[in-house]
Amino acid sequence: MKGLVAILGGGESGVGAAILAQKKGYEVFVSDLGKIKEKYKDVLSNYKIGFEEGYHSEEKILGAELVVKSPGIPETAPLVKQLKEQGTPVISEIEFGGRFTSAKTICITGSNGKTTTTLLTYHILQKAGLNVGLAGNVGKSFAWQVAEENFDVYVIELSSFQLDGMYEFKADVAVLMNITPDHLDRYGYDMQNYIDSKFRILQNQSANDYFVYCADDEVIQKEINKREIKPVQLPFGLGEAAGPGAGVRDNRIIINFNQNQFSMSILDLSLQGKHNTYNSMAAGIASMVLKIRDEQLRESLSDFTGVEHRLERFLKVHGIEFINDSKATNVNSSWYALESVHKPVIWIAGGVDKGNDYTMLQGLVTNKVKAIVCLGKNNAKLHEAFGDCVADIVDASSMEEAVKAAYYLARNGDTVLLSPACASFDLFENYEDRGNQFKKEVRNL
Structure with a gap:
């Protein structure tokens, strides 16, 4: 023994x-x-x-x-x-699991978009007939699958906390979506510590591996210039793709990889909105590295159904649309959510604040938000940040209270958006519990 x-x-x-x-x-x-x-x-x-x-x-x-x-x-x-x-x-469990498998790994991290990108990549590979497992922050435990399944490829969503416990593990394809302030309470309120944690996704990679990253993210760009990057770099962004990687031209996403060019209209992507164009490009590049054929990739990018609790357009009640974005546990996620709604918003926000700086939301809130319902044990920071931006800002101590207050404040044609920008642990088990309670209370209206 x-x-x-x-x-x-x-x-x-x-x-x-x-x-x-x-x-x-x-x-x-x-x-x-x-x-x-x-x-x-x-x-x-x-x-x-x-x-x-x-x-x-x-x-x-x-x-x-x-x-x-x-x-x-x-x-x-x-x-x-x-x-x-x-x-x-x-x-970490991922490090432990990695010691007992020789399967290929596509590892995805970032402050936002990583779950959608992970599930989309998994969807593409599975539909193309690969023997693929889904692990990390989503799906079943990686180590458990290594013990009992026999997958050739794993698509793994990694949080910074998981990366912190990884030492010998290597990603064959490392995907870094973006880096915005998040979990700073766990990193001594020092952004560089958090950045270093995210860049651990590159550790142990060699020139035979791949690094897929967002070229439009200033933090990532700045960091790449400071570091020696060994793997093949495959950037994606909303500008034109100059070399290998992905970009946008004439409302089409273009992916270049190994003398292959894949092209598809943005309007045909199942996931709409700027942030989802990034997610689709990242998943597309990772899939092309694994030699997925163009027609299979095109089909999967157009029929993927999205992620529960992430900008989930849930129900309309008396002309008021309710959107469940409970997965938005940081400010940047809520920025994307607010940016994607084009009707007057009643915004349900709040929870456990992770050292949030709300200033980046103030312009959007002033332009789009009619009222805010604060859902958390301590809402002082939300009141302080947005008290001057909106006419109505009210407090709720349960999801039932929050949904009723939002419904009361909304009118026909408005949108009620649950996008908390905070963790859920003060009132809920996790973001899924928070999203499920939201949907239950909306059904009860």
Whole structure:
């Protein structure tokens, strides 16, 4: 029997890592400071994997030869600090899974658009008949799939927190959508720390790998100029594509790769709006690297149905449209949402503020927003940022209250937009729970 692998966190990623560790002959122990969901307890029991919840048996964990940590646990947690001080490797589930597979990986990160791009890329590859898995922030745990499936390719959405725990892992195709301030509370309120975290997606890449990135993003451009980039660079942007990569000409997206040129009208893309043009170009380039044929790519880019909780046009009630954008957990996401709506907006915003700077939204809010419904335990920053921009700004302490207030403030032809610009953990389990509650309350109107 190999030594002990301790898993911190008993959610999807932790349980997946536990199953893989057991399969590879390690002794395994799962420890969660909070409660473990029943469905995961059942899985651990079925596999006869030991676990605890509500506390950490520190002595046991400190004796492990390797610790796999949930991305939700900060590096500053006392137990994590102790482990690192004594030299115990603390890694992410993705890093652990990567050690036991030789499958090709397309890894996608960015402050915004990464889920849509990941699901779109997966859709293209799956439709083209590739044996492909979906993992990371979406889909099933990567380690779990490595343990029990046999995929040739994985499309993996990576958050900065997952990247922070990755050391030897390498992406065959690394995709960086954009970098805007997010999670600064976890990065000592220092933007460079967050940028460095995102650029970890390039670690261990060689000249045989690919780096797909947004050329229109000033932060990325500036950073590329400072670094030695080894992989083949494939930029995308809304200007013309000069060399390999993607761009726009005469309302068509053009992708150049290896003497191939793919072209398609922007109007035929299933995902409309500027931000979605970026998402479609990034997914398109990644797919061309994997030799997807033009007609398959064109078909998939035109029939993809989008992502739940991301600018999801949900229902119309008495001429008022309700849009669920619960996945907008940062300011930049909400900027895209507000930018894409062309009717007067009643905006439901708020939650756990991650060090947000709302100034970039003030122009859009002044021009488009009639009223704001603040949904969070502490709404002072929203009042301060937008009190002078809109006539009505009200507080709500539950989704029921928020939807009713928005409905009351809206008129026929208006749009009620849930796009919180904040994390959801003060009132909800996660952004899905927040979006589902929104839809339930809209149905109840």
